[in-house]
Amino acid sequence: MEGEDSRLVEKTEERTSATTTSDASASADGDSDGEAESSSASTSTLFMDNVGEVVLTLGSDGLSWKFPDSDYKDLSSCFGIKLGGDVVTEIKFSEIYGVELISYGVIRGSNHPNIGKLISLHGHGDTQMYRFTVHGIKKSQHSQLCLATYTFGHKDSEICHRWTDWIDASLKVEIERPKNLLVFVNPRSGKKHGCRTWENVAPVFSRAKVDTKVIVTERAGQAFDAMISTSNEELRSYDGVIIVGGDGFFNEVLNGFLLFRLRAPHPPSPSDILHLNRSNGPVLGHDTREATAETPETEAASPLLSSSSTHKAIGLANSSTENDSGYSDEELDFPFPREHLRFGIIPAGSTDAIVMCTTGTRDPITSALQIVLGKRISLDIAQVVRWKTTFTADVDPCVRYAASFAGYGFYGDVITESENYRWMGPKRYDYAGTKVFLRHRSYEAEVAYFESESENPESPVERGSNPCSSWMKSMCCSEKPQRVICRANCGVCSNSKPVHMSKTRQRLTPYSWRGGGVGGRWQKCAGRFLSVGAAIISNRNEKAPDGLVAEAHLSDGFLHLLLIKDCPRALYLWHLTQLAKKGGEPLNFSFVEHHKTPAFTFTSMGKESVWNLDGEPFPAHQLSAQVFRGLISLFASGPPV
Numbered sequence: 039m040e041g042e043d044s045r046l047v048e049k050t051e052e053r054t055s056a057t058t059t060s061d062a063s064a065s066a067d068g069d070s071d072g073e074a075e076s077s078s079a080s081t082s083t084l085f086m087d088n089v090g091e092v093v094l095t096l097g098s099d100g101l102s103w104k105f106p107d108s109d110y111k112d113l114s115s116c117f118g119i120k121l122g123g124d125v126v127t128e129i130k131f132s133e134i135y136g137v138e139l140i141s142y143g144v145i146r147g148s149n150h151p152n153i154g155k156l157i158s159l160h161g162h163g164d165t166q167m168y169r170f171t172v173h174g175i176k177k178s179q180h181s182q183l184c185l186a187t188y189t190f191g192h193k194d195s196e197i198c199h200r201w202t203d204w205i206d207a208s209l210k211v212e213i214e215r216p217k218n219l220l221v222f223v224n225p226r227s228g229k230k231h232g233c234r235t236w237e238n239v240a241p242v243f244s245r246a247k248v249d250t251k252v253i254v255t256e257r258a259g260q261a262f263d264a265m266i267s268t269s270n271e272e273l274r275s276y277d278g279v280i281i282v283g284g285d286g287f288f289n290e291v292l293n294g295f296l297l298f299r300l301r302a303p304h305p306p307s308p309s310d311i312l313h314l315n316r317s318n319g320p321v322l323g324h325d326t327r328e329a330t331a332e333t334p335e336t337e338a339a340s341p342l343l344s345s346s347s348t349h350k351a352i353g354l355a356n357s358s359t360e361n362d363s364g365y366s367d368e369e370l371d372f373p374f375p376r377e378h379l380r381f382g383i384i385p386a387g388s389t390d391a392i393v394m395c396t397t398g399t400r401d402p403i404t405s406a407l408q409i410v411l412g413k414r415i416s417l418d419i420a421q422v423v424r425w426k427t428t429f430t431a432d433v434d435p436c437v438r439y440a441a442s443f444a445g446y447g448f449y450g451d452v453i454t455e456s457e458n459y460r461w462m463g464p465k466r467y468d469y470a471g472t473k474v475f476l477r478h479r480s481y482e483a484e485v486a487y488f489e490s491e492s493e494n495p496e497s498p499v500e501r502g503s504n505p506c507s508s509w510m511k512s513m514c515c516s517e518k519p520q521r522v523i524c525r526a527n528c529g530v531c532s533n534s535k536p537v538h539m540s541k542t543r544q545r546l547t548p549y550s551w552r553g554g555g556v557g558g559r560w561q562k563c564a565g566r567f568l569s570v571g572a573a574i575i576s577n578r579n580e581k582a583p584d585g586l587v588a589e590a591h592l593s594d595g596f597l598h599l600l601l602i603k604d605c606p607r608a609l610y611l612w613h614l615t616q617l618a619k620k621g622g623e624p625l626n627f628s629f630v631e632h633h634k635t636p637a638f639t640f641t642s643m644g645k646e647s648v649w650n651l652d653g654e655p656f657p658a659h660q661l662s663a664q665v666f667r668g669l670i671s672l673f674a675s676g677p678p679v
């Protein structure tokens with residue numbers, strides 16, 4: 039055994055030295071300009087843990103291995119023995135997130151029933167040697183990514199060092215991967231497992247050699263304050279900001295990032311639309327007058343860009359003062375969209391709709407892997423401006439940003455009610471939802487939305503055949519919507535042009551607001567509504583597998599406005615059950631209006647509810663919203679194909 043071992047090691051060294059002479063010089067060249075040698079393959083004979091002796095090859099796009107002295111291309115079939123399809127024989131660099139030398143120790147012989155026979159032919163069992171591990175990913179069911187490790191060993195530590203250097207150099211070519219991240223952990227998220235979730239994924243970041251500055255929050259609002267007080271210079275030193283928590287926590291960080299940095303004009307207010315209809319009729323979008331010419335001086339300042347405190351900025355204070363934010367113009371100058379700084383979400387919340395929509399699953403390891411592998415997608419963000427908190431309140435605009443959803447009526451009532459039951463964890467939504475459903479309240483409101491010319495003006499959503507029986511048809515729409523679902527590398531989203539953000543602080547009038555550069559008209563709708571909702575993304579979650587609006591895209595520049603008109607409770611229940619069903623048709627009812635729009639305004643006409651922004655309550659009597667296409671980038675690869 040001892041003799042056989044040393045013979046094999048000699049053979050290995052011979053072969054290795056034969057390949058490394060040329061590779062060493064090529065690699066040195068590659069290193070000098072920061073790139074791995076990739077034109078000619080490097081090869082060594084090593085021992086692979088749980089497999090046995092293999093010839094490992096460094097190719098231009100990854101690693102592959104096979105048995106020595108074998109003409110067989112891979113290990114799935116060798117010496118005439120069928121090994122089965124589960125034997126992995128290669129891994130691409132795009133699927134490797136780290137490589138590390140590990141301590142001198144045991145490399146086990148094959149644990150495969152068939153390979154075991156081969157190893158016994160060579161006479162090798164477990165043996166001690168120098169080792170290195172390649173950390174990669176494996177795709178599993180339901181869009182999840184799993185961790186995969188491949189450990190190799192050799193009697194010569196130099197050879198292990200050389201291989202880790204080569205692989206490291208090849209990974210450096212993957213320039214989209216982050217190196218330095220700011221991480222916020224909400225210990226109170228969901229079932230209060232935020233810290234444990236971070237502890238579980240932290241090794242992924244250390245193996246990937248990503249530096250992390252971790253802040254575990256001690257109170258609500260801390261991450262918001264930290265994002266506001268972090269200087270732009272410090273933010274530029276990070277490749278991204280990661281949150282471990284739910285949608286509400288992400289919303290907090292997003293607002294802390296955008297409120298003082300994004301200089302964007304506000305959308306028209308509900309009063310602007312009213313005035314427009316009285317004086318000029320509803321057709322808009324072709325007017326070329328400039329914002330500056332149309333906007334009265336008194337309305338010009340964006341109150342949040344000039345507000346006095348962070349609490350004021352998120353609407354916790356009432357008074358508005360000018361230019362006392364403490365930020366100079368230069369400090370505010372943070373161009374958007376910000377390509378360099380990406381956001382990431384490691385799910386630990388109660389709903390985690392943003393993660394479900396952007397990674398296709400709700401799995402912390404999948405999110406962590408998509409972050410360290412440097413995946414990227416763009417995300418639309420809605421700017422929501424509250425003009426008045428209550429009917430009697432003064433006009434005092436307050437801006438918030440939302441990434442997933444804004445809803446009034448049923449949605450606002452559920453979030454208000456559920457806040458009383460936070461101690462229940464995620465179950466609070468079921469309990470509060472049932473209570474609010476049983477109340478069956480409706481609210482009188484006036485909504486105006488911008489109908490873009492690019493959308494079918496006759497019918498905002500294309501419809502196909504209707505599955506309803508005839509008695510149902512009076513309540514169902516005549517045709518079923520045709521859906522174009524958002525996927526990874528989605529054609530609709532990849533058409534996204536960069537947002538050109540005007541730096542003016544002035545509010546736009548309906549004339550100067552041009553719906554993201556497309557023509558169209560404002561339409562109005564008034565009545566009693568059970569809910570008014572605007573979905574920015576589909577909002578898939580465990581309770582609504584297709585989301586609120588299955589065909590919503592991550593980055594198409596549109597909101598999906600859902601007006602659920604007052605209807606009997608049984609019909610509303612029918613609508614809700616369709617939402618909860620995979621392949622359901624929740625929008626295919628005559629009491630549901632669905633408009634794809636870049637902006638809308640809202641005024642409550644009677645009894646008040648509150649708005650729900652990304653799962654957080656936001657009282658508003660009068661409000662406008664507009665979407666900014668692809669405003670931020672996320673570390674995610676998009677919903678699976």
Ligand SMILES: Nc1ncnc2c1ncn2[C@@H]1O[C@H](COP(=O)(O)OP(=O)(O)OP(=O)(O)O)[C@@H](O)[C@H]1O
Pocket residue numbers: 224225226227228229255256257258259282283284285286287288290386387388389390391652653654
């Ligand atoms: N240390 C903390 N203690 C209490 N609340 C916190 C703390 N840190 C953050 N928060 C607040 O907790 C709220 C909810 O957090 P988060 O979104 O992570 O969980 P969730 O509401 O359970 O999940 P989801 O939003 O997905 O339904 C956020 O509004 C955030 O401001």
